[in-house]
Amino acid sequence: MRSLRRAWRIGRVLLRYRLDDLLDGTPAERWLRLARPFVPRASGAIAAQPRGARLRLALQELGPIFVKFGQILSTRRDLMPPDVADELSLLQDRVAPFDGDAARAIVEHALGRPVAEAFARFDTEPLASASIAQVHAAQLHDGREVVVKVLRPRIASQIRADIALLTALAALVERTHPNADKIRPRAVVAEIENTLAAELDLQREGANASVLRRFWAGSDDLYVPEVIWSHTTDRVLTLERVHGIPSDDIEALDAAGIDRHALAAKGVRVFYTQVFRDNFFHADAHAGNIWVDSDPARRANPRFIALDFGIVGQLSDEDQYYLAENFMAIFNRDYRRIAELHVQAGWMPPHTRIDELEAAARAVCEPYFTRPLSEISLAEVLVKLFRTAQRYELTLQPQLILLQKTLLNIEGVGRLLDPKLDIWAVARPVLERILVERYSPQRLAAEFRRRLPELVTHAPQMPRLLHAWLEQQVDGRHRTQIVSRELAELVRAIRETQRRTVGAILGTGLLVVAAVLYGLEAGPRLGPAPAWSWIAALGGGWALLAAWPRGRGRR
Numbered sequence: 001m002r003s004l005r006r007a008w009r010i011g012r013v014l015l016r017y018r019l020d021d022l023l024d025g026t027p028a029e030r031w032l033r034l035a036r037p038f039v040p041r042a043s044g045a046i047a048a049q050p051r052g053a054r055l056r057l058a059l060q061e062l063g064p065i066f067v068k069f070g071q072i073l074s075t076r077r078d079l080m081p082p083d084v085a086d087e088l089s090l091l092q093d094r095v096a097p098f099d100g101d102a103a104r105a106i107v108e109h110a111l112g113r114p115v116a117e118a119f120a121r122f123d124t125e126p127l128a129s130a131s132i133a134q135v136h137a138a139q140l141h142d143g144r145e146v147v148v149k150v151l152r153p154r155i156a157s158q159i160r161a162d163i164a165l166l167t168a169l170a171a172l173v174e175r176t177h178p179n180a181d182k183i184r185p186r187a188v189v190a191e192i193e194n195t196l197a198a199e200l201d202l203q204r205e206g207a208n209a210s211v212l213r214r215f216w217a218g219s220d221d222l223y224v225p226e227v228i229w230s231h232t233t234d235r236v237l238t239l240e241r242v243h244g245i246p247s248d249d250i251e252a253l254d255a256a257g258i259d260r261h262a263l264a265a266k267g268v269r270v271f272y273t274q275v276f277r278d279n280f281f282h283a284d285a286h287a288g289n290i291w292v293d294s295d296p297a298r299r300a301n302p303r304f305i306a307l308d309f310g311i312v313g314q315l316s317d318e319d320q321y322y323l324a325e326n327f328m329a330i331f332n333r334d335y336r337r338i339a340e341l342h343v344q345a346g347w348m349p350p351h352t353r354i355d356e357l358e359a360a361a362r363a364v365c366e367p368y369f370t371r372p373l374s375e376i377s378l379a380e381v382l383v384k385l386f387r388t389a390q391r392y393e394l395t396l397q398p399q400l401i402l403l404q405k406t407l408l409n410i411e412g413v414g415r416l417l418d419p420k421l422d423i424w425a426v427a428r429p430v431l432e433r434i435l436v437e438r439y440s441p442q443r444l445a446a447e448f449r450r451r452l453p454e455l456v457t458h459a460p461q462m463p464r465l466l467h468a469w470l471e472q473q474v475d476g477r478h479r480t481q482i483v484s485r486e487l488a489e490l491v492r493a494i495r496e497t498q499r500r501t502v503g504a505i506l507g508t509g510l511l512v513v514a515a516v517l518y519g520l521e522a523g524p525r526l527g528p529a530p531a532w533s534w535i536a537a538l539g540g541g542w543a544l545l546a547a548w549p550r551g552r553g554r555r
């Protein structure tokens with residue numbers, strides 16, 4: 001009953017914002033037309049807005065989970081038309097805070113001790129409040145300032161209910177929408193469910209922060225706050241409190257005298273290092289989650305601070321390698337290589353025609369190169385390339401989509417900080433250096449050394465394993481010989497059966513022909529048989545004799 005009410009509410013909101021237009025031309029249109037008289041329509045001002053803006057407003061009205069849904073959709077530029085994706089990316093995840101006392105109760109329950117025992121101070125008024133969690137400032141008993149991220153009450157069950165509805169809606173769209181195979185609505189909802197599930201587990205977010213912090217320990221480029229594990233569970237995350245300026249607050253950055261030019265180039269470097277050195281990248285890198293350290297001592301050599309570690313990306317070894325090579329091929333405008341790499345990486349089916357894909361890649365990329373390199377967005381080229389490849393059945397792994405989205409964000413932040421930022425000039429040497437280091441003999445030797453203990457552990461078992469393997473091979477060949485003998489027998493038996501069947505049919509047929517000829521020629525008087533009748537009868541007799549079982553066939 002509750003989900004019916006919720007479905008009705010969603011339907012009403014969608015109709016009110018005239019989003020039923022999006023379903024015009026599909027079978028759903030008929031049903032929506034029936035429901036229209038019962039729903040007040042949007043004001044003229046809203047109706048005049050473009051479809052993307054109407055969708056954004058409707059999602060905002062539907063609440064936090066739909067806002068999250070819209071934000072995730074905005075990153076799927078491979079699925080969304082650009083106008084809709086641009087609008088959805090404006091969705092703000094700021095929602096009314098929940099009661100601070102409720103937050104205290106959740107913290108007490110999660111940590112298993114009173115708030116006063118766990119913290120010297122806990123601010124009931126939240127610092128920030130988003131759709132899934134809200135953040136409170138606090139102080140530990142040792143004097144350290146921290147922030148405590150607390151999951152919203154009942155958020156998990158709300159998400160479950162809304163996801164169930166979205167799944168039902170996706171199934172409907174999949175059945176009715178003409179472009180369902182391209183949009184793959186159910187796969188999109190499944191991806192959203194995964195992302196939300198990851199964000200619902202704060203212990204996991206804490207673990208992500210810890211790993212990232214380890215990779216960037218002592219760095220002048222990126223700082224990651226420390227996780228206070230003694231005050232962290234799956235519903236409560238306690239982090240060292242940091243102070244900084246959001247990277248899109250240009251006025252504040254200028255007022256603090258920060259060298260934006262140096263900062264912008266650092267952003268691009270940090271991204272490539274995360275992806276290709278560490279294979280562990282912060283994948284929710286919008287300006288609100290990337291701050292700039294406001295410490296005055298760091299003005300000339302500013303560094304970023306990362307926040308919000310709910311979503312991180314990792315590529316498989318193969319994807320990482322092929323992606324790096326793909327970037328290099330884009331830098332070199334080597335379209336043949338781009339096409340080959342897409343197929344070798346397994347992103348495209350092996351039967352793809354390389355020359356066709358090469359021509360398509362050239363058609364997509366060449367127009368970009370008429371502009372100065374400093375104006376070109378590498379992320380955009382990548383999006384266009386993947387889109388083109390999708391026409392040839394590209395199956396993009398979610399991790400690659402995440403990467404593409406992160407690159408878009410990073411370039412966006414970089415260009416905001418320094419509109420003249422030449423992304424290619426910064427990115428190319430960084431990537432080259434990382435690749436040289438990654439595949440250098442020293443690195444390969446180090447990798448071998450790392451695996452040495454594993455090899456040494458297994459070494460004593462090697463002779464026995466080798467012996468067992470050889471034995472299996474010999475036994476296998478022996479068994480193969482037996483099997484081949486049996487197969488030969490079977491083939492002989494089939495041939496024999498065929499011979500007898502053909503003989504029997506032919507023999508009987510010829511005897512019938514002989515009898516008919518004899519009947520026709522000799523007539524009712526039954527005189528001597530005509531020559532043709534004799535020939536047919538003899539042939540029939542021979543065929544029957546040939547079909548007679550002989551030798552082993554008689555058994």
Ligand SMILES: Nc1ncnc2c1ncn2[C@@H]1O[C@H](COP(=O)(O)OP(=O)(O)OP(=O)(O)O)[C@@H](O)[C@H]1O
Nearest residue numbers: 093128130133135147225239240241242288307308
């Ligand atoms: N370590 C920290 N130190 C200081 N402030 C913090 C810290 N962590 C988070 N905050 C504040 O809390 C806000 C929300 O934090 P966070 O982004 O982790 O939460 P969220 O629920 O995932 O929000 P969103 O979905 O908007 O990204 C941040 O924008 C920042 O203002």
